[in-house]
Amino acid sequence: MSNIDFNHKVVEMKNITKKFGDFTANDNINLTVHKGEVHALLGENGAGKTTLMNVLYGLYQPTSGEIYIREEKTSIEDPNVAIKKGIGMVHQHFMLVQPFTVAENIILGMETTRGISLDMKKAVEDVKKLSDKYGLYVDPNAKIQDISVGMQQRVEILKALYRGAEILILDEPTAVLTPQEIEDLIEIIRSLTEQGKTIIIITHKLKEIKMTSNYCTIIRRGKRIDTVKVSETSEDDLASKMVGREVNFKVVKKEREKGNTSIKIDNLVVKDNRGINAVDGLSLEINSGEILGLAGIDGNGQSELIEALNGLRYVDSGKIFMNGKDITNKSPKEVLDNNVAVIPEDRQKRGLVLDFSMAENMILENYHKEPFSKRGILSYNNIENFAKDLIKRFDVRPENEKIKAKALSGGNQQKVIIAREVTNDPDLLIASQPTRGLDVGAIEYVHNALVEQRDKGKAVFLVSLELDEIMNVSDRIAVIYEGKIVGIIDAKDADEKTLGLMMAGGGKDGE
Ligand SMILES: Nc1ncnc2c1ncn2[C@@H]1O[C@H](COP(=O)(O)OP(=O)(O)OP(=O)(O)O)[C@@H](O)[C@H]1O
Ligand SMILES: [Mg+2]
Known part of the structure; x- marks a missing residue:
C-alpha cells in the first residue's frame, strides 16, 4: 500500500554541503522526496541528519547546494519562508510554552489583526477539525504542562499542520514516546500520507523504518551512502550500511x-x-x-x-x-x-551543562578532585587528557573536547554523560x-x-x-x-x- 505520487517531486536537495567552521557536517548530499512518501533518514549519531533538515527548514543556510520545492528552485532564508512553502518541522526537543493551552500554542505567533479573543474561539474549532481529520486527538483547552509528552508531540504536529504544512519533518519523534504512543504515531503518519502529506522522518529504530517508510536515505559522516527501497531491504542491511560494519544485536555475556x-x-x-x-x-x-x-x-x-x-x-x-x-x-x-552513579532519563535537564565544553561536562562531579584540581587550582592538562581518552573510548564525535555541549548532536550528548558516569566506577x-x-x-x-x-x-x-x-x-x-x-x-x-x-x-x- 503506497500513497506516493511519483510525478510530483516535492523536495529536492541537490549537492547540499554545510560547514561549521572547517568541520563539514553535510558533504554534497542529494535527497529527493515525492508527494505522499514517507522518507526515512538513517545515520549514526552525529552523521548530519538534523543539520540537513535544519537546512531544509531554513534554520541554517547551506554552504553550497540548491533546494527545489515542488520543482521550483527556492532559497529558504528562515523558517518563516519554509512555513510559507509548506514545510513544517517537529524538533528533537519540543518548543512549546508550558503554561499556555494547546490552542494558544498552536496559534502562537499567528494571531491576526482581529484580536486574540476572537481568534481563540476559531482556533479551538480549527484545532478540533484538524484533530479529527488526522486522528490527532488532543484537548485544545488543556495546558501543555498538564499533558503527556506524546500529547505535546501531537500539538507540535498540529501546529505545523495549522500553518499549512504539506511536508512534515519529524526529528526522532519516537525517542521520547512509550511503545503505545509509538503505535499511535505510526497510525497518524499513515493517515497523513493517505491525505497527500509528505513525511521525512529521522529515527534510529530500524523496526520503525520498516513499519513506516517507503524509502530510506543513509548518511554516514556527512555523506549520503545510499537511498534504498525499504520493502526490499532488511534491518541488518540498513544497520551495516549505516555504520559500515556488521552490527551485533545480541549481547554476549558470560555466566554471572x-x-x-x-x-x-x-x-x-x-x-x-x-x-x-x-x-x-x-x-x-x-x-x-x-x-x-x-x-x-x-x-x-x-x-x-x-x-x-x-x-x-x-x-x-x-x-x-x-x-x-x-x-x-x-x-x-x-x-x-x-x-551510586545515575545516567538520568532527562539528559538535557539533568545531565549536561549545555554552555560548558565537553571536557568540563566530563568532570562535572569530580572537578574538585585530583588529578583534575590540585590545591583548588584546576589542571587543564589533566582534564584535557582525561576527556580525550573518554572521547576515544566512547567514540564521541567530533573528537574535540573543547566544543560546547550544545553543539553536539543529540546522541553524542548522551555518550558524554554515559562515559562520565561509567568512568566514575560506581558500585x-x-x-x-x-x-x-x-x-x-x-x-x-x-x-x-x-x-x-x-x-x-x-x-x-x-x-x-x-x-x-x-x-x-x-x-x-x-x-x-x-x-x-x-x-x-x-x-x-x-x-x-x-x-x-x-x-x-x-x-x-x-x-
Ligand atoms: N551549531 C553547530 N556548530 C558546530 N558544530 C555543529 C553544530 N550543529 C551540529 N554540529 C556538528 O555537526 C555534526 C552533525 O550533527 P547533527 O546534529 O546533524 O547529527 P545527527 O545526525 O542529527 O545526530 P543524532 O543522531 O545524534 O541526533 C555533529 O558532529 C555536530 O557536532
Ligand atoms: Mg539529530
Whole structure:
C-alpha cells in the first residue's frame, strides 16, 4: 500500500554541503522526496541528519547546494519562508510554552489583526477539525504542562499542520514516546500520507523504518551512502550500511557470579508531583555482579523510584541501604559519595551543562578532585587528557573536547554523560533509558559497557521501556506495576508474553 505520487517531486536537495567552521557536517548530499512518501533518514549519531533538515527548514543556510520545492528552485532564508512553502518541522526537543493551552500554542505567533479573543474561539474549532481529520486527538483547552509528552508531540504536529504544512519533518519523534504512543504515531503518519502529506522522518529504530517508510536515505559522516527501497531491504542491511560494519544485536555475556547485596530497597513509599503514592511499598535487592532490569509500562513509578534513589525526591517511608549503609533521603551528593552513579532519563535537564565544553561536562562531579584540581587550582592538562581518552573510548564525535555541549548532536550528548558516569566506577550504576536516541552501533557499545561493569563485580540497575533491551541485557528482570514489584524472573526464562502479562498487573508475587 503506497500513497506516493511519483510525478510530483516535492523536495529536492541537490549537492547540499554545510560547514561549521572547517568541520563539514553535510558533504554534497542529494535527497529527493515525492508527494505522499514517507522518507526515512538513517545515520549514526552525529552523521548530519538534523543539520540537513535544519537546512531544509531554513534554520541554517547551506554552504553550497540548491533546494527545489515542488520543482521550483527556492532559497529558504528562515523558517518563516519554509512555513510559507509548506514545510513544517517537529524538533528533537519540543518548543512549546508550558503554561499556555494547546490552542494558544498552536496559534502562537499567528494571531491576526482581529484580536486574540476572537481568534481563540476559531482556533479551538480549527484545532478540533484538524484533530479529527488526522486522528490527532488532543484537548485544545488543556495546558501543555498538564499533558503527556506524546500529547505535546501531537500539538507540535498540529501546529505545523495549522500553518499549512504539506511536508512534515519529524526529528526522532519516537525517542521520547512509550511503545503505545509509538503505535499511535505510526497510525497518524499513515493517515497523513493517505491525505497527500509528505513525511521525512529521522529515527534510529530500524523496526520503525520498516513499519513506516517507503524509502530510506543513509548518511554516514556527512555523506549520503545510499537511498534504498525499504520493502526490499532488511534491518541488518540498513544497520551495516549505516555504520559500515556488521552490527551485533545480541549481547554476549558470560555466566554471572553471585555477589553480595549492593542496594537494598525496603518497603519504599514515594509520592509523585500530585501527592499520590507513585512508589507504593516497593522492595527490591540488587546484587553486585548482576544487571537487574526493571520492566514496566511508563508511569508505574519508575521515574519517582529513580529520583528517590538519586536523592532528588523525598522518601515518605521505607528505607534504602547501599552497601549496608542507610542512604534514605540523602542528598544527591551524598548518594554519589556512597558510590551510586545515575545516567538520568532527562539528559538535557539533568545531565549536561549545555554552555560548558565537553571536557568540563566530563568532570562535572569530580572537578574538585585530583588529578583534575590540585590545591583548588584546576589542571587543564589533566582534564584535557582525561576527556580525550573518554572521547576515544566512547567514540564521541567530533573528537574535540573543547566544543560546547550544545553543539553536539543529540546522541553524542548522551555518550558524554554515559562515559562520565561509567568512568566514575560506581558500585551501583543506575541507567535510565540509557540508549534512547542512540544509533545501533552506539547501543551495542553502551550495552557492552553495562556488561563490563557487571563483570567487574558492580551492580547495574537498568530501567528501560524497551522490552527487547531489558531481555537482551539483564540477568534478572523485575516487573513494576502501580509502584510495586509484582514479580522477578530470570532473564533466561523471560519472554515477551510473560513479561507483558506481568506488566499489565497479572504477575505472581516476588521471588
Ligand atoms: N551549531 C553547530 N556548530 C558546530 N558544530 C555543529 C553544530 N550543529 C551540529 N554540529 C556538528 O555537526 C555534526 C552533525 O550533527 P547533527 O546534529 O546533524 O547529527 P545527527 O545526525 O542529527 O545526530 P543524532 O543522531 O545524534 O541526533 C555533529 O558532529 C555536530 O557536532
Ligand atoms: Mg539529530
